[in-house]
Amino acid sequence: MQLSKRLTAMQESPIRKLVPYAKQAKAAGKHVFHLNIGQPDIETPKSFMEAIRNFDEEVIAYTFSEGIPELIDAMIKYYKKYDMHYEKDEILITNGGSEALLFSVIAVCDAGDEVLVPEPFYTNYNGFTSAVDVKVAPITTTPEEGFHLPDRKAIEELIKPKTKAIILSNPGNPTGVVYTKEEVEMLASLAKEYNLFIIADEVYREFVYDDLEFTSFGNIEGVQDRVIVVDSVSKRYSACGARIGSVATKNKELIAQMLKLAQSRLCVATLEQIGAAALYQTEQKYFKSVNDEYDNRRMILFNALQEMPGVLCKKPTGAFYMNVKLPVDDAEKFVIWLLKDFDLDGDTVMMAPSEGFYATPGLGRDEVRIAYVLKEDDLKRAMQVLKTALEQYPGKTV
């Protein structure tokens, strides 16, 4: 039986494909420090389960395709804190940020169209774009430049008639980059000049360090008809399993059209929306404490990596990832070796090889993404393990 080309050609998740090696390592009695996946260990605010436990309708019924009013209202209030002003008919609740991105791409691209994406990028951008026949054209960024954008002219040269949008995550996954106000404004100006949409994945909005100012695409004047802001409770409130995301845009026609997509899948899970509405009412001080925790972890990782010969990593300033250049022949081989052939007194480390985060063939082969989603002591130990592994790895290049 012949399956579709668009599915068979689709990239397998580079984050998930090495899972069998991790299972084997555990079966062999090793302890694996998981730095490979962005699953925070931070407790989900209790308000989430409390709201759900209080649900007492007799029938778990369909809700509105656009999302339940309590959640949309809570999001409107949340955005106001960031000087972003959306109305009720300018927000759609989605099955995670994933569906928000999928709907956005379908809404602005026909089959054969292209989207510009700074690489390395969140690997699933590849997944849903190829599922709907849209091509990712990469804007290459480098570890040496801390993954900041190239200049306007370099990006301009990548824009073709079929280019319909720029998609980017800011703060960045997998890079931890936070784009400057100038970078955000430069992209906005390009979008205006070349009539592009901007799909701004800002699910890590609160995770910005070093007292940097975060500039949302939702705050740039003159382009709000072309900006789609994608959000999610997954990282913001450590509720990845809730699968509650959203799109927000001042372009009412766009939301009205996207509502047809939302209607075609009827609605998003009722209970999880009720929980998410409670989450969005969490006080801002929650972010301060979570932020301090991640910041501490970031510095532990960053300082430890600085001491490893041949490792290149500019200090990342956002999200909870860093994309690190290692002195190895091939990062995927190295990660497999870590799981199969190495341990330090029973401990080993799992990271995500970065090649899958790049669209340009060959790039990222000696890079890994490290997620700092473990507690301080575990991170310190993981870094000891990594340091020793780099010294012993047969394919090391220093």
Added chain:
Amino acid sequence: MQLSKRLTAMQESPIRKLVPYAKQAKAAGKHVFHLNIGQPDIETPKSFMEAIRNFDEEVIAYTFSEGIPELIDAMIKYYKKYDMHYEKDEILITNGGSEALLFSVIAVCDAGDEVLVPEPFYTNYNGFTSAVDVKVAPITTTPEEGFHLPDRKAIEELIKPKTKAIILSNPGNPTGVVYTKEEVEMLASLAKEYNLFIIADEVYREFVYDDLEFTSFGNIEGVQDRVIVVDSVSKRYSACGARIGSVATKNKELIAQMLKLAQSRLCVATLEQIGAAALYQTEQKYFKSVNDEYDNRRMILFNALQEMPGVLCKKPTGAFYMNVKLPVDDAEKFVIWLLKDFDLDGDTVMMAPSEGFYATPGLGRDEVRIAYVLKEDDLKRAMQVLKTALEQYPGKTV
């Protein structure tokens, strides 16, 4: 700003687009009997919320992209009761039946391909196929034939090189048809001869009346590598708002490829999966009582409709819908008139005009879908209202 053609060309939900008229009717003080939407009033088994309330993990984390093992195991046991034998790696949990259908279509069709679908059909088949550039080619069925299939030759003539699959709901939404064993075997044999997949939407499997035998595509030998069975807890356990669906197929390569789609949206909501796992452990006697209730409603509706001059409706034998031909000029106009200009002592009725359920232009213009999802007394009153309305409607044709 230019939106994609595939989205702007997408049909608006014919079920949901008349909702503003219903809101106006209610604002004007009328009571509206909602026969327009398949939202059952049956209580969701309490096991659903009990299982969820007992969840006590501190972090609402990602789960497996393919679904949680408890739910997959519960579904394997459920299918065994129907002599369908799936293994763990032959089932994927999805965001409702909707995502199951979307994934199935992406998996077997490239942009530009076609699927055969008996019309009238579940309107959302239009939605997600057009979102991914797949065309629906209708197999026309008629109220006069009780919506049973035309003969093999008539269907054969519709098959083109670009035809990749047959999609059908059995028992049928919006028709209430239950295909005979001969019809199911005929489609299976066509699929084999012309190398097509069969996407069998069997979410109403338990809702079959008159002691008819239901034949699942999952029970037909010799075609299991090309059969995808789509299921959902929405109607089965009156849990529409849970958004838990699934695909099951003996084609392991197909499931392995579809897993990439599942990975690109990470996972389905954790809590709702836990609840669904409890639902799938419901004893079979639950279906008996629900079935009796729907059967009773069906006969109330059917008998009442038989007494209305000019109304054509063969007795439907499954699901909880009937697609009825009315003696009116235009069913959409009639439904709007019911909401705007008519009431019987303050009561009116809302139904879904059927034209949107057909792909062939012009068909179904004098038909409506009626969902029997209200209690006995309400249905009886709704039928009185409908009878009087048909007598008074200015556009009546008898």
